[in-house]
Amino acid sequence: MSEPRPTPSNPRTGDSADPGRYPLAYPLRVRWAEADMQGVVFNAHYLAWFDIGITEYLRMLADGDEQWLTETFDRLYVVKSTLEYRSPARFDDALEICVRCIRVGRTSLEVGFAIRRDGEALVSGSNVYVHTVDTRPAPVPDELRRRIERLEGRPDS
Numbered sequence: 001m002s003e004p005r006p007t008p009s010n011p012r013t014g015d016s017a018d019p020g021r022y023p024l025a026y027p028l029r030v031r032w033a034e035a036d037m038q039g040v041v042f043n044a045h046y047l048a049w050f051d052i053g054i055t056e057y058l059r060m061l062a063d064g065d066e067q068w069l070t071e072t073f074d075r076l077y078v079v080k081s082t083l084e085y086r087s088p089a090r091f092d093d094a095l096e097i098c099v100r101c102i103r104v105g106r107t108s109l110e111v112g113f114a115i116r117r118d119g120e121a122l123v124s125g126s127n128v129y130v131h132t133v134d135t136r137p138a139p140v141p142d143e144l145r146r147r148i149e150r151l152e153g154r155p156d157s
Contacts, residue, residue, distance in 0.1 A: 022098035022114065023151050026056045035091040046083055046123045050113045053097040054127065057111070061147040072144060076109070076129040083125035093117050101148045102126060107137040109148075 034045045055073075062069035089095055098114040108130045115123040131140045 022100045022112075024053065024057050024060055024099040025096040025116070026053060026099070028052065028095045028097055030089050030091050030093045030095065032091060039091040041089040041091075043083075043085065046085075046115060046125070047081060049095075049097050049115060050081070050125065050127055053099040053113050054111055054129075056097070057099040057101075061144070061151060063147075068143070075132050075138075077132060078127050079108070079130050080128040081125065082127075083123055085123050087120065087122045089115065089117060089122050095122075101152055104140055104145055104148060106139055107131055109140065109144075 028049060030041055034041050036042055058069060058072055062072070094117070096116045098116055100112050101109060102112045103110040108128055110126050110128050112126045113124065114121045130137050131144075132138055
């Protein structure tokens with residue numbers, strides 16, 4: 001399988017000027033509790049939004065198969081998160097959590113995220129998820145690979 005093609009700005013985090021590079025754009029409105037006294041989103045909330053994004057991405061891959069969704073969630077663990085901050089989100093902003101799979105390795109996935117407002121990437125980043133069986137790294141299941149390939153329309157690596 002081949003490596004995904006680099007995107008114009010940052011191939012490691014999945015950031016791109018082209019929102020179409022992300023198969024999922026999940027809407028989110030910034031809530032009062034997520035902003036500080038200046039109305040700016042506190043930085044830790046972006047990781048929570050990445051978690052919302054991967055949840056919805058896997059839900060899309062599951063296509064209604066609740067058992068597959070539960071089994072997949074039970075076996076994926078975040079081992080690394082990377083974020084790049086460009087511009088702050090503010091209270092009541094309408095945002096999109098954009099998600100795409102950057103890489104599928106032997107026992108792990110790297111998933112790219114962009115938090116966008118009106119098409120502008122405010123924050124981009126990625127999480128590496130390790131697939132486990134009995135809390136030990138295990139090969140990424142072929143079915144997960146196939147579902148990602150079907151959704152993203154490209155081979156994984």
